Amino acid sequence: MLPLAAKSQDPRISCAGIDLICWFVPSPEEVTPAYDLPRDREEGGAKVGQKAYSTGDAIVNAKTAGMTKDLDISSPEYEWLLTIFYISYIVFEWFALMWKVLPPHVWACFCVVGWGTVATLQSAAQSWSGMMAARFFLGFFEAGYGPGIPYLLSFFYLRHEIGIRIGIFLSAAPLATCFAGALAYGITSGHAAIANWRLLFLVEGLPCVATGILTFFVLPDSPEKARFLNEEEKAVARARGVRQVGAEEERVGGVKWADIAAALVDPKNYLTAFMYFSCNVSFSSLPVFLPTILNEMGFSSINAQGLSAPPYFLAFLVVIISAYIADRTQQRGYVLMCLSVIGAVGYILLATTSSVGPRYTGVCLAAAGIFPAIANILPWVLNNQGSDTKRGAGIAILNIVGQCGPLLGTRMYPTGDAPYYRKGMWVCTAFMIFNGILAFTLRTLLNWENKRLDQKYGEVGRRDANGIVVGENPKTGEQIGAGVGDENDGPTFRYVL
Template sequence: MAAIDGNYHQLETFTPHHPLHNGTMAGDAGLTPEPASEKVENNQVEGDAAAVAAASEYVIDPAIEKRVVRKLDLHVVPMVMALYLLAFLDRSNVGNARIAGMDKDLDLFGDRYDWLLTIFYIPYILFEFQAIMWKIVPPHRWAAIVVLAWYACLPLGLDPCRGIVGAAGIFSTVQAAVHSWGAEMALRFLMGAAEAGYGPGIPYLLSFFYLRHEVGLRCGLFLAAAPLANTFSGALAFGITSGSPGIAKWRVLFLVEGLPTIVMAAVAYFYLPDSPEKAKFLTEDEQRIAKARSIRQAGAGTRIGGVDWMDFLRGLLDYKAWLTGLMYFSCNVSFASLPVFLPTILSEMGFTRAAAQGLTAPPFFLSFLVTVITPWIADRTQQRAFMLIILTIIGGVGYILLATVESVGVRYFGVFLAAGGIFPAIANILPWVLNNQGSDERRGAGIILLNFIGQCGPLLGTRLYPQGESPFFVKGQSVCAAFMFFTTFLVITLRMCLVWENKRLDREYGTIEEQRARVASSQEAGEKPSAEVAVENYGSMFRYVL
């Protein structure tokens, strides 16, 4: 059989290969594609017969594959990262609005501000099931729907006979027009319901575009948008609120930071591809490579547009998904509270309100860098547990300094440690869920369960810093420290379980080396061995990432 456009090379025999062995990469990991000796062969009934035939007879050209991955990195990752940055900015700018005068204008006395933070996460939890919609609805449509929904028009002064006669705005932007705590509560609830359809499902979406040893870095880049948003949100808020506008400064803040996302919704609709093989920015040859990668990753079944609900249910019952959900809960206690309370914490250290907004930038920029670097290291080593242990201990120590030390300089250093541990820890938990679920349905179930449990953390985290406990907020800092160390314990527990699971798989199927030796022996005898295509799905070559 002739090669297809010179991008595949025919093989007489096939030696199965999987990039993992007991949680360790076999060969170069990170961003380097699989070697050319790897063949994609189909062992499933479903799928496009032509694509399966091509994948089963040809190997992937590594040079073309590098180009495919590079183009995905240039088109898909910046899009999802930009949307999440805007989402996180609009979610957390309430902290800067508070110290810009919103607390006085809306009478945020008592625990009213805490409730503004908490109310966002109630619908964010209840609507977590929307993550599976990335598999059911074409992603470019779903992205546009949820982005427009979380910024959908909300009529003010609606007259049923005359239409909209007052101002018309969007969930985030229209916060600039509210005049009561109750109206702000309603808007925060609607924002939470809409944003639940986007951020929690993006790691799942990325798993359709990237292989098992590639997805960690991309999850890190996506999540790095959160600390990046916080890096400049304080400076941006300071710039926006430092003038003398005709309306309250905090209202200007909501207007300026909310409007850009409407434009991004349209960009997502026309720009975000539904799958790698359908990406318009790939050439026809590159689309074939992308299709072969997809078959190698998860077999020839339908990836977008269909769900095996029984397999999805099995994913919901997996104890590994529950453990990672508890990790996410523990980290989210701090993840949700630090951005919205940090301006207040810094203000209570004695800094002016303007300085407090500006001083949030350096620790969050450090967090941004660590959030990008650590998932990349974990991708290369396929050792996520060790990275998480280090990060959670660092974050916990940071909170201990904030709770126990009086020196302003040391406490500010503690902010660096806390921010540098929390956000990167989340960025390493997300790909760990994807790595250790052996089908698209189970990966989707794992992400939903992760968020359903994990997003309960902010319900606690947003209640930990009552104004009456300033300036040290000992209770809040201590609780956050305790949960960071609890995450360390959970990580160690899960790693021990995965080591046991990998040993069980070795006993059942033989080690990866033993399986390759059997294949080599059969080749020498002139036999044609069978092999798996879906190397990331459960099977004899599947091993858990430690």
């Protein structure tokens, strides 16, 4: 039953009503917005994300389909086509904060229509320089979208809910790569009137433009503007926001510079950033060179396109499962350590074996470790920031440092190392092991920080099955959750391990 305060005609909810919602969550009324919001927000974001990742990976399949031959692009020049995208992506990572400054539906539309247009224009490239320009602007627009969606989701979901939502969004990466491989297989196996690689860019770019326009009309900026929620559900959603930040206020419209400065000097942000860097070394290299690796394993170019799909579908499944487990247990560090081991084992198989079966198994294990690890790093950053501005700054730091990984990853498979690319495989193995070590280090640090906060404020009691703090502060006698945000800096804030 919805608390009486939430049924009031007053658009603002009293503290008593907020406390009731906090204590009786998840009520059937709260379950509705908690499950309706993903339907229109992160699932919609995932669909747009699928198009983003497929357009980004189109360059890989275009190479296999003959782009480098038609445009007379050398191996070093092709590496620069990959690198320029990440340079642009890194330079404009601060765009993540624009989600807090501008209405999200406006910013998302700008980014998606922009990259869809640029992705389509790649089909008209007549030279390496023209393709370089297109890749630069593709990174410009995508930098404004990808990092911001997980940040935006933090405005709508509690810390024990957000991991699976981010997982749904980020699962678009392996799923889109899976579809991109299958799509490329279908396109490149035909006989079109134009070059197959040009048709590939058209087919993967034009839908993004249409999707971006649709985003302007369907993406809600806040629960109050979500057309799929009724008034009672919006009241519950507002109360959930109060539980997060401790005060009912507009969360979009500006940033706090003091919180940005605090985030910049927080060592925990750099541990997660270097974890992201480590994963991105492998993340960027695997989808970029997987069709080439499969081709070198003895498969034809067309069959290599098709065989690149199953490893990514496996990664898609593991992303969802691992994000769910981490949410339920609130133990992201342990999950990340396990995923790092899986990825490392996959790369060890690729580095030490020569036969097709073990190497293809290695590809599957590598994909099942890398993508899910990234999907669990992002919510870990959002879980452990003490304000909305800090969360935005944490995401920006994560991406500015982490997206430097592809600058290395895309250069680890030179033609001279074919057909086994053992040096690149060993480098990826080392970075996955390093990622696991960093996860252990960060978890240890966060555990120490929680003990320090307990000493300062007293133990805040236990958390229920939904991750909500229950009990009272033994030092002050105050009831935990009495109008105080659980996810912002304060007596009830504790880090997620």
